[in-house]
Amino acid sequence: MPSLRELQRDFSAAVLGGAAEPAAASVLEDRLPPEQRLQVYRNHVRISLREALAATFPVVRRLVGEGYFATVARPFVLAHPPKSPVLADYGAAFPAFLQAAPNAPAYLADVARLEWALNLAYHAPDAPALSAQNFAGLAPDAYATLRLVPLASTTLIASPHPIQAIWRANQPDRDATVDATEAQTVLVWRATDGDAACRVLAPGEAAFFGALIAAASLGEAATAALAIDPAFELPTAIAGLLAEPLFQAPQGGTL
């Protein structure tokens, strides 16, 4: 009889693709072979983790179909089993895994990144967001050097594919007709109603938010945006970034 620690390691290996024999040797033979009883757990672990991925990446599953999804989820689950008991934490590595999956459509990994960002937006902890009040009393010349920190629920995804159009066309009530072909940069956040939201950014706006999220100052971000879009206007962009909870409120309330 192995120690409890050894038995749990053996059992873990048996259900996640390793050898079943060490665990089976500890199982009571009772009308069915030990391997067959272990198989019940092996099936449940694998199927439940595949279903957890499908719940976080429903559009990926719809795009590739049930069969392909199962084919790609199986090696993922064995190579990247969860490191957290919270299912919403599971799947961070799935987009990169899809990038390398054989015969996957080119846009699939980026659509998966969008779904992962939406998952983060939905499950992130509540935190105070930057608002217009935080700018009260700030001298106009101080704006340019401000650096903002995104909320844990905010992500920007730049893709050469129309990923938001693909994602939207593959919602349960849509017929999968994609109405865009261009590259899309998508901002994902948690809206004030508490649910995840996303929208496609215009090129100047995309450069602006991309720079801010990469810790550039407001002035540097505006310069980056103007280089792409000469019509970019900083006041409009600042109003836009305050319209939704995107960035963290500063410690103590003042910037």
Add this chain to the structure above:
Amino acid sequence: MTAAQAREPALGTGIGLRACHHAAVMTSPPRVGFLEIHAENYLGGGSARRCLDRARRDHPVSVHGVGLSLGSAEGLDDHHLARIARLVREVEPMLVSEHLAWSVAGGVYHNDLLPLPYTEESLEAVCANVQRLQEALGRRVLVENPSTYLRFAGSSIPEEEFLLAVAARTGCGLLLDVNNVHVTATNHGLDAAAYIDRLAGAPVGEMHLAGHHVVQEEGVTILIDDHGSAVSDAVWALYARAARLFPQAPGLVEWDSSIPALDVLVAEAHRADAVREVTHAVAA
């Protein structure tokens, strides 16, 4: 049966709160005794947390952990324990419960409630983990009997005795999942009614009801605890038996796969209330 034992339970039967019912629960609070959440699904903020906060205004709430892994030889995960303790502080639930099972080994989680060998070594590990949990929460927890599909050759303690020993050594209560008793007893050719009878006098603080599905493996019937259907007749009969023994323990209906409309769960909870009432009327 004494007058105290025959007293009605303090609460009507509850239902498990699931994300697909959040909108319905926010619109119109279901007429049930209480709502139970899976702790691991409410550790974030946003709309799930708002629904929980709303549910707390309308109902007593119970927090049911599924990821603490009380049976781990490696002990409890500090980070996860701290998150659960924080949730419990914020939610102030009427009950907190977890499972007699393990789900992590070597830092890898399995999203499953895996079986323990029932030995003195396991008993010490489980009791140490339950004590640590109760200390971190500053309150008593309930430990639930699992559904199992295998037994270990080295097990030396019957499961019900193991649970009684955990309760006696740690002061925890028990969550008697009647469907799990039926599933486990069937899978191992044991007597479910006798299992429940042997718990008479145990500190059972809650009971669970759920559906299972039936598979045949080489002519052997195996029940799978998938919480994906209505409660079976055999489990209703066991529930009546358990309700007689534990008249104060509120019941709870769980449904986790092929989840039906909220009304269906509420109707199942009302059926459980009716079973209790008949049982208690007969007993009185």
